[in-house]
Amino acid sequence: MTIDVGTRLTIADALSRLMKDGMPFRFEAYDGSTAGPSADDAPFTLRLLNERGLAYLMTAPGDLGFGRAFVAGDLEADGISLGNPYEAMKLIQSKLTLKVPTPTELLQIVRSLGISNLKPPPPPPEEHLPKWRRVMEGWRHSKARDAEVIHHHYDVSNRFYEMVLGPSMTYTCAVFPSEDATLEEAQFAKYDLVARKLDLKEGDRLLDVGCGWGGMVRHAAEHYGVKAIGVTLSEQQAIWAQDKIKEQGLDHLAEVRFGDYRDVVETGFDAVSSIGLTEHIGVRNYPSYFSFLAGKLKVGGRLLNHCITRRDNTMDTSPGAFIDRYVFPDGELASVGRIVNAVHDNGLEVRHVEDIREHYAMTLKGWNENLEAHWDEALQEVSLGTAKVWGIYMAGSRLAFERNEIGLHHVLGVKVGPDGDAHMPLRPTWVS
Template sequence: MTTDVGTRLTIAQAVERLMRDGMPFHFEAYDGSSAGPPAAEAPLTVRLLTERGLAYLMTAPGDLGFARAFVAGDLELEGVSLANPYDLMLLVQSRLRLRMPAPGELLRIVRSLGLVHLKPPPPPPQEHLPRWRRAMEGLRHSKIRDAEAIHHHYDVSNRFYELVLGPSMTYTCAVFPTADATLEQAQHEKYDLVARKLGLKPGDRLLDVGCGWGGMVRHAARHHGVKVIGITLSRQQAEWAQARIEAEGLADLAEVRFGDYRDVQETGFDAVSSIGLTEHIGVRNYGEYFTFLQSRLRTGGRMLNHCITRRDGSLDTNAGAFIDRYVFPDGELAPVGTIVSAMHDHGLEVRHVEDLREHYALTLRSWSENLEAHWDEALEEVPLGTAKVWGLYMAGSRLAFERAEIGLHHVLGVKVGEGGDAQMPLRPTWGS
């Protein structure tokens, strides 16, 4: 595309110039310009509706600017489900390629779009504080700051989570015994697999850190006769979980507390399960984390760590801008080798590692389908912007697991006695 140097570009022309391989969708802007294939032939239509939306895109290029404009309602998508925009994420990943213009061309694009749009508008209310502002609330991964990060994501609406997660109220990767298993069957299998890996039996004591709504707590008590303490930093989760424990007649075996795992005073547990907590504690804190948890175990006790992992060590441990500001503030991911080393170096002999990456993609697909099926009811619980965040986050995460950009690992460790007795079977007994 060629134009005279002095000609002002339309918004559509400016955006098109940033596309290395052309526009993969139909694009329309509030100035009346358009680009890309005709709307009738395009897989979807993207409409930029306001100057504020343009300012979001210009001041935070990439996923953060897109999220701000989309969540605020300044960017509209036609042909894509708001609850499950998986097709959009797939299109962006497979066909959208951006290029960096030469300095002179970039300056022309910016001037055409308007220098006034380089002033960042206030972000949508769903966005968490930037990291430099969070630092004013306390050190990263301090008890106060961790509590605020958990509150931001989990204390939304228990009813909203029921609609998305289903009856199990389980917000972690399921384990699908077959490809056509239901989400509830897969979540039951996940909890039972954890229980089998931990060797749980009637009368054992289990500590479940980061217990969420108490799924593992209730499963271990009901199906394995185990006495369980669960702990979560979300008050809403703790209240929901304790009410469910009492309603199911498990109060003599199970308890869920609102608090920090570092405040657990009891020791001598036969097992510790950590299902989806490690992502929140910070890579630099792994040593302290595993040291503390192994100190809660008896000799011969086992720990199962279940968490999302980076593909390899060359990648930044910090979450991307969208995830950090809208989903998991202060979240960090490390490759599985880092977790294995940290466990080994802090009192736990690693006995088994398993990658369940594909299972998380299937889990997220089910959650997205749940949100889509209950969209109208979900909007009675949370604002439209919040529901949009969830749609984007789950669809994008599903694609990341499918493409092996992130994984989900079980790492099983044991606290070995001085004589080297791990109290483990010679071969695993928990099945495939």
């Protein structure tokens, strides 16, 4: 078919040209054009409201441009829960297939939509700086830059996190003992599984790096009589955790510090837990990270590393443009094999590996449902844009875990003595 590049396309026409198998939802644009099923037959409707939204889509095709238009309010959604858009995102991923336009088609689309729209508008205020500008905060994974990116995501509102995460205030994958277990039961089960893998006993000393709101620290102190130190780069997390520790009467055993894990000077711990921190470390820093943690352990001490992983080593370690700008700036993911190598090569012997990928999909489902149930109250704590970010980020992540694009692995290591004694039982004691 010969394409006349001089023929002017509507916005809906231009978008339809990029759909290999048609539009699975209804699309309406501010120029009056539409595409996809009728309003009565469509599962939901996306509505582009203005030229700024079009410019977002044109200057950052893919998840970043869509995210900008959606977060800014330039792209509306009818028939979609903003707090839990899982079903809509699942339909889009399963039914929508984009095609690469030919140079002639691309020229026609750009001419029709306006070359002026190739100038990027300022991003929404919820967006973090691009990577090239973050150097002003320090080199990647320097203490100053890590503190800034953690502040961007975690120092939002403790009340907002309470609504989304639930009473446990746990922002990591739960372990569901059964299909019908509640989120709180599953988070308790996760902490207890970690405690048993670390063989915690009364009087032991635990270091929990990247401790969040102190869930592991409090669990170890309350249920195992462990003396636990947690450290977090989020000041708001540390304040909340210390208040909760005092409320629970655990301040004689538990402590949460506001600071960088690299500033912990104590050594000789019986156990170290790293639950959800490795994602923020940077792949090239794995050797120094695990070497540092190994140095904190006494002989026979155990490390439990719990983190999100890539399916394999062929995948990019970057979490994607939208996640990098709006959720986890500077975050990186690697395969479990790469993590095992790093642990094994830097002072520890790997004794057990477990994949609990499906559990994170279930955890995210619970968080999305919490946000949906508390939507109006959440908007009293954060901007509408921030709440939208959380809705699509959690729903999209749930899909990624379900589709095996990302996983969640436990890697258990031990510091072996010079005589080769690993101080480990012949068979795992934590498996019920």
